[in-house]
Amino acid sequence: MAASAPLTGSEGGAGSPLPRRLVQALRAKIRNGDVIRWIGHAGAMIPVIALGFILVTLIIEALPVIGYNGGHFFTGTTWSEGNLYGKTVTTNGIAHPPGATYGALPAIVGTLGTAAIALVIALPVSIGAALVIVERLPRRLATGVGMFLELLASVPSVIIGLWGALVFGPLLSKYVYPLVANHMPDVPVLRYFRGNVGNGEGFVTSGIVLAIMIIPIIAATARDLIRQVPLLPREGAVALGMSDFECARRVTLPWVGSGIIGASVLGLGRALGETMAVAMVCGSALGAVPGNIYATMTTIAATIVSYLDSAFLDTTGFAVRTLAELGLVLMVITLAVNVLARLLVRRVSGTALPVGRGL
DSSP states (O other): OOOOOOOOGGGTOTTOHHHHHHHHHHHHHHHHTHHHHHHHHHHHHHHHHHHHHHHHHHHHHHHHHHHHHTTHHHHOOOEEOOOTTSOOEEETTEEEOTTOEEOOHHHHHHHHHHHHHHHHHHHHHHHHHHHHHHHTSOHHHHHHHHHHHHHHHTSOHHHHHHHIIIIIHHHIIIIIHHHHHHHSOOSTTGGGGOSOOTTSOSHHHHHHHHHHHHHHHHHHHHHHHHHTSOHHHHHHHHHTTOOHHHHIIIIIHHHTHHHHHHHHHHHHHHHHHOOHHHHHHSBOOOSSOOSSTTSOBOOHHHHHHHHHHHHTTOTTSHHHHHHHHHHHHHHHHHHHHHHHHHHHHHHHHTOOOOOSTTO
16 A cells, blocks of 8 residues: 655645644734733623623513503503403404503502612711711721621622511511601691501611612722722811811712712612512502502512512413513613713713812
8 A cells, every 4th residue: 555645734734834823823812912802802792792682582572562551551550460261362463361451650659769768868878887987987996897888788688678577667667657657747748658657568668678788889889989089188178177077078079979879870770670678578569659658569670579470370471571561661760770870970070179168
């Protein structure tokens, strides 16, 4: 048998110039940092792709029922799956159980209301705690308080919800809510704080529980931001005659204003999307908008987690698609809040710092 001829470089052998050139080109790109840039670009695109995938999925699932639910979905208060054992009805090409009607107004109001209560309570408490930790407490004590603050953020939401339902809510309804409800003036605006206080499950309890959950997020971020404020501007403010309160209000907080707004948005996003804790303390009432601040209610996230199992009993898939539409509403609310917050951050970040008393 004749010996085979050796492969030449043009024939693509192991020692051919082509693989050698590829290896050399790859090494050159690694040395130049091109590979790292490619990996970074791919990593940066992952959140965009994930967000787009979630939105597209919700839109595809909700699109068949959006036309059927119409504007009544945003203004109605009745949430009924209809007769799941009756004959399927088809309306405008959409199959659904007879009598199925969905109104998400109570869930939308509950979501926005509890998030607003949580932010109103958590923001001043968080900023005050951050200022005290950074400027008032001794270093060792500040380290310990900061550690417990971060540990509070790691507590599972179901534990906080269980505590709120079994201890915190009943305690407030027995000792705090009656005191407020009985002494609140009977005027149109404050009348919302009067009435039956219930058993501790409801609107204001959910808001307070959410505040407890987002305080660590805002406070820890504000603490780290305040630590980065240079010492010279604060000392200059004191030298100009400002008190500690004026120094914090006119120098420290404006210096970190955009960061605090960002931290508030993080907390607000947590409050808007919190599920288990709110589901355990809200009372899961879908029938109507709360008549007073103590009434039972629901949120979008609590509605989805509470009624998902029963929605699967609808063989037409109409109930599940309606929950997808409800989730799409929550996504739109969250994205709108973040966009508005970014616009506000841009406006605040360009504001000049005041100098001197009274300016």
